[in-house]
Amino acid sequence: MATNTQEQQSQAGRHQEVGHKSLLQSDALYQQYILETSVYPREPEPMKELRELTAKHPWNLMTTSADEGQFLNMLLKLINAKNTMEIGVYTGYSLLATALALPDDGKILAMDINRENYELGLPVIQKAGVAHKIDFKEGPAMPALDQLVEDEKNHGSFDFVFVDADKDNYINYHKRLIELVKVGGLIGYDNTLWNGSVVAPPDAPLRKYVRYYRDFVLELNKALAADPRIEICMLPVGDGITLCRRVK
Amino acid sequence: MTHLPNHKKTRSKPDFRPPYKHIGCPLPTQVTFTRESKLSQSRKTEKQQSNLWRFVPMATNTQEQQSQAGRHQEVGHKSLLQSDALYQYILETSVYPREPEPMKELRELTAKHPWNLMTTSADEGQFLNMLLKLINAKNTMEIGVYTGYSLLATALALPDDGKILAMDINRENYELGLPVIQKAGVAHKIDFKEGPAMPALDQLVEDEKNHGSFDFVFVDADKDNYINYHKRLIELVKVGGLIGYDNTLWNGSVVAPPDAPLRKYVRYYRDFVLELNKALAADPRIEICMLPVGDGITLCRRVK
Numbered sequence: 177m178a179t180n181t182q183e184q185q186s187q188a189g190r191h192q193e194v195g196h197k198s199l200l201q202s203d204a205l206y207q208q209y210i211l212e213t214s215v216y217p218r219e220p221e222p223m224k225e226l227r228e229l230t231a232k233h234p235w236n237l238m239t240t241s242a243d244e245g246q247f248l249n250m251l252l253k254l255i256n257a258k259n260t261m262e263i264g265v266y267t268g269y270s271l272l273a274t275a276l277a278l279p280d281d282g283k284i285l286a287m288d289i290n291r292e293n294y295e296l297g298l299p300v301i302q303k304a305g306v307a308h309k310i311d312f313k314e315g316p317a318m319p320a321l322d323q324l325v326e327d328e329k330n331h332g333s334f335d336f337v338f339v340d341a342d343k344d345n346y347i348n349y350h351k352r353l354i355e356l357v358k359v360g361g362l363i364g365y366d367n368t369l370w371n372g373s374v375v376a377p378p379d380a381p382l383r384k385y386v387r388y389y390r391d392f393v394l395e396l397n398k399a400l401a402a403d404p405r406i407e408i409c410m411l412p413v414g415d416g417i418t419l420c421r422r423v424k
Numbered sequence: 425m426t427h428l429p430n431h432k433k434t435r436s437k438p439d440f441r442p443p444y445k446h447i448g449c450p451l452p453t454q455v456t457f458t459r460e461s462k463l464s465q466s467r468k469t470e471k472q473q474s475n476l477w478r479f480v481p482m483a484t485n486t487q488e489q490q491s492q493a494g495r496h497q498e499v500g501h502k503s504l505l506q507s508d509a510l511y512q513y514i515l516e517t518s519v520y521p522r523e524p525e526p527m528k529e530l531r532e533l534t535a536k537h538p539w540n541l542m543t544t545s546a547d548e549g550q551f552l553n554m555l556l557k558l559i560n561a562k563n564t565m566e567i568g569v570y571t572g573y574s575l576l577a578t579a580l581a582l583p584d585d586g587k588i589l590a591m592d593i594n595r596e597n598y599e600l601g602l603p604v605i606q607k608a609g610v611a612h613k614i615d616f617k618e619g620p621a622m623p624a625l626d627q628l629v630e631d632e633k634n635h636g637s638f639d640f641v642f643v644d645a646d647k648d649n650y651i652n653y654h655k656r657l658i659e660l661v662k663v664g665g666l667i668g669y670d671n672t673l674w675n676g677s678v679v680a681p682p683d684a685p686l687r688k689y690v691r692y693y694r695d696f697v698l699e700l701n702k703a704l705a706a707d708p709r710i711e712i713c714m715l716p717v718g719d720g721i722t723l724c725r726r727v728k
Binding site: 198199200201202204205208209210213214215217218243246247250251253254255360362369372374375397398400401402407408409410411412413418419421 | 503504505506507509510512513514517518519521522547550551554555557558559664666673676678679701702704705706711712713714715716717722723725
């Protein structure tokens, strides 16, 4: 987190890596080791293509990292997910990871306020032959969620929901998602370790947006830990994913 | 299975079993679980922590060992994360408040044991527990038990008629934790076998009935044998089932430069860990995922 140009330049190396968010003890461990040994050699061709395409985009910091994509893909296969939701799409890296994991008749309700970015990645998803599983809705997620919650038929209808969007709304999304995900189903909240800033001392130099959203992240983490309707697990993958398994 | 290297142990292997007296590592005999001191220590050093390559615990001289003593106070503390503070945050926020009472009890009991560095960490226990519920596991295996923390996490996750075949060369340690497991009401799920795992695995593989009979296998044992275990486990786990290999990031030493100071046992096993990771990544019968939980778990989902 740099606040002046000098530090920004020294950070430039780190930001060159698309979606590079390492919570690990060293870049070497994350980059040279985990990614090079276990992630990139196994990354499906479409995901590689989408990742490289996204790397050229000016907002590429927002993308899901490759290790996280691999994890989501495996997780979805392990839980035999069929009906999922994604809040926050960007160019669709995690969306593609999801689509590749679901069976042919799987369905993903994908929401993002920006259709343009989604359409940047869509050709790759189409080429991969999985675009038919995706139902993309442009716009803020809240109204869509409220609408879903209104109809009781939708309660408990989702196997998995991935939330990777505006951090100041996660808690509000949670109130709806806890109804919509099935008992035994999973909600994944992304960026819950917020680049490690959750433990930054008060005087640490933080980018404005990092500092702004940090409070929401801290609040969310406390709320999820205290929610008796879910069991939780905070994984230091990517920027931190909190898995919430609905138990009642 | 020709692509998997055969580990012929041509090097004479010193006795690396705890308590490591002969290689001069300090025995954490007076380990007490002090969360507060851990936190204040991390806050003091937070400013000096950077994301440059920084090597975590392994000390080879007494001065470093003393400065590392704080870190070894934390039972099973194996943090691959950028700071102790971050790891502590995860534990304090999401792990300890949710830790089932029996697991807390077993963890605290294990903290008093001289070999407690071997135990599964609390965040890893929580992850295993959730994972097993997510995959509806019923028939599992565990190689490497120690006092049984991950075994208890597993037993609590399985249904009442779930079964765990648990193997360890040391029955005493298992019996240390067994009362807690019994009190938790899940000991009936466990079938404990004392002794090395290899003969038991060979026996299982011989009978075709056992092929594809396990939903999940957790391997947390002698790293120089993981590859050899893998050759058997890939037959025993079902298609779609999961094998989890623990310690595959080996305290971050997998990326240590050749001249880095490493404890002898860390350096010795590191080669095996590096080999294993390469082999798993190349194995077409599995899909893999390397998770930086605990000391690194590689999840291997059998696909054919």
